[in-house]
Amino acid sequence: MGALAPRQRGCREQGQGASAAPGGQGDTELSDLVPPAPSRREEERRHKVSDQKPGGEVASDLTGEYGNIAILLVLYTLQGIPMGLSAVLPLILKERHVSFSDIGTFSLNSYPFSLKLFWAPVVDAAYIARVGRRKSWMVPAQLLIGILMIGLSSSLDSWLYVEEPRVGTLTCMFFLLYLLCATQDIAVDGWALTMLRKENVGYAATCNSIGQTIGHAMGFTGFMVLEQFGLITLPTFMFMCGVLFLIVTVAIAVFKTEKPVPAQDEPDDIVSAYRDMFRLFQLRAVRWLFLVLLTWKMAFAVTDSLAPLKFQENGIPKEHMAYMTSLLMPVYILLPVALARWTAGSAPFDLALKAYQLRVLVVPAIAILAYYTPKSVDPIPWGFYAAIMTVSLISAVASQAMFVSSMAFFAQVSDPAMGGTYMTLLNTMCNLGGMWPGTVTMNLVDGLSCQSESCTVKSDGFYTMAVVAFHVGVLWYVVAAPTAKWLQHLKPAEWRAHAANSVSAMACV
Template identity: 35%
Template sequence: MLLQNRHISYKEQAKFGFVYWPFSLKLLWAPLVDSLFFKPIGRRKTWLIPAQYVLGLGMMLLSGHIENLMNDSHAHVDMLAFVFFLAATQDIAVDGWAITMLKRNHVGYASTFNSVGQTVEYFIGYVLFIALESPEFCNKYLRSKPQTTDPLKLSSFLFFWGVAFMIATTLVWLFKTEKESNEHLIENEKDHEEVEEERGVKETYKLLWHIIKLPRVKILAVFLLTCKIGFAAADTITGLKLVEEGVPEAHLALLAIPLIPLQIILPLAISRYTSGPMPMKVFMKAFPYRLVMGLEYAMLVWMTPCFRNNDGSFPSYYYMIIIVSYALHQAAVYSMFVSVMAYFARISDPSVGGTYMTLLNTICNLGGNWPTTLALWLVDYFTMKIYGYYIEMLICTIIGVILLSWGKTVLNQLHHGTDKKWRVKNN
């Protein structure tokens, strides 16, 4: 939305979207993070500490130049891609460390901490910042006398969190020790649980190749890489179009606050339906509702000018409509997310669970990234003659309906097979 406010074209915003791709492609260097380390420092801290120090120092240095970069007409994809590459590397190290940091019967809490952490960081890093960065919002809700200056600058925000990164990383380096791999393996043997074998870089890459060649993994990969095409326009462009129609981005950001309890409670409520042998049934049931919500989003954008007051503001009941729309959409999104993650956990080979899960998550993330990037890229071209957002929404919905019919057949076949067909050792 910051780019949208600076009148950056959708094509340029699509280029900016490439900075998220390292998170989808992190599997390419994950075996290096798992296999190469400096023993005196620790397997995970070898990568975690340098990555976080560079991120923290980078934010501090970037804070002095961010205003010039934001006003620059060039999309500095290379710079931001490097930042996200470091964050992806940090993510690999943290995910691996969680397995040895927590007891075997508590490893499941890692995903809970991850989900809660993402909700908190979204609120602080996006909702709170967007609100405090807006003079209009602060003049209306926080200031006694209106001012034209920004209450919180992006440069100050970056510098603060850069310092926070440096402090937190130093504390982890000095006071948190890693458990030795052998010690961890002995503990798990006592618990009579399966553990991942320690492999070198070459062995890990070979294992990945064997998993990718499994017939069922190939079919699932095609589905995961295409199933989100139907939601690309709704998920990516709707918020930008609302801002384009005059809805303040600070108000849109604050509308996410009422949804935070829903984002915490909903996964817990859905888990009772996804813990069975066929979790993807929930995924396919939520699929058509999410398509319908995309059409509802398009109608909401189309009708937005009708709600606008003469002074450019919007009535309270309009924001209530947005909240209800967002809530229904998020219900479908989280239903699909929780069910697919449960499915990954069920089909992954326990003997190589970490590698298997990383592969499936990577394919799933990539399947969400490329359609949204393409949708942003094409909207400017469609807009030359017709309203690009609406024509893209129609195309995406039609493709989504086709994929829904095909997906039901594919997932029924995958559900009714035995788990042994997902195992590497049987192929």
């Protein structure tokens, strides 16, 4: 708007400074009537102002960014494939009559995403300049993932498809796989902050969500469908995914150039990086956000971790659940795009809080459906599958809205100077908040269940935990939602590491 605004008149244009002819007459010249052509710098300034939103933010413009977005989508898709494969294993283990507690043990394999904070400063600070700050870690991590998946494919049959599956060995191997994926995630999250222009950083969350969804679908639904039709086995599928990792990684390493690190964003040494990371914990905003993220998914372990296994235990084939998941894929992929207009603004966390309420209501709905699963009817009525699909759709929309909005919020408040570490810190908080409730709930279910004839009162720990989870979700929203709303309206300076330095300096004085 600035370029089209009427030019304000100065004193000169009102006659006080008109040029005078030698005879004393105030003749107005043509140059006084025609405004001078703006300089190139002025044009650029005006265009920049015209592209700003009312709050001063530069409007998002994806011109020239589509190639970068495509690369981020590919990288996040690769990251989602091992996640999808790890989601297949609990269903296979349940088929082989493994207990909920043992499956809870296997869930420990995904904890590297909640522990990556411990090595994130190393990934952020140490790099080979000739290779690139992020590629120095992303490329080796992805190559090792491919090699490990190819190696696992040769031993999977003897560890999984036996009378007593080797849960401990499988947990260790997938833990290592997740460790490498977490390292790749640190590098890609940091690269997204510099690969995209500042006004488009919010789209990194969209790429993250869509890419991981596609990758998870490839690893979970893709395999289950192919296996159902007898087209592939799990070892063969894992081998093919390993080869895919190697091909894509080599292509990006060769053809994608990473921008040099600006002098002002040059990372400190590793010791300083760890010191900066711990200084972030001195920020009031970060400490409160940690409490919010650590507790906000306590209510969802029943629906996210237990419900699929309970439906399977009640007679629904795992292949049918894979088919239902595949029907939801368009929602998982397209929803982040539809939500981008809300997550790219100045208050992206508002969407997460609205979705939270909807997701809490899904908990009792899932428990009711599990309780009324028609165990004695074969085949299971289509109406029942329709009910599961409806509840699953609501849960998927709420879950994706929470994920995308939180990722956009993290990208918005992160300090680019330590983007990889900062994003990893916030993602670690979020991942930890989603991990521990599932592990704890899995172990509690067996302890709260009593189904034998010797039980005075027969009980199923799944339904007990569903009741507890619903009330915990309601309580969290009443107590913690106001804090979450307050956090996103803090000034950017309150999220910067130098703010912690100022606090430390004042304390010393």
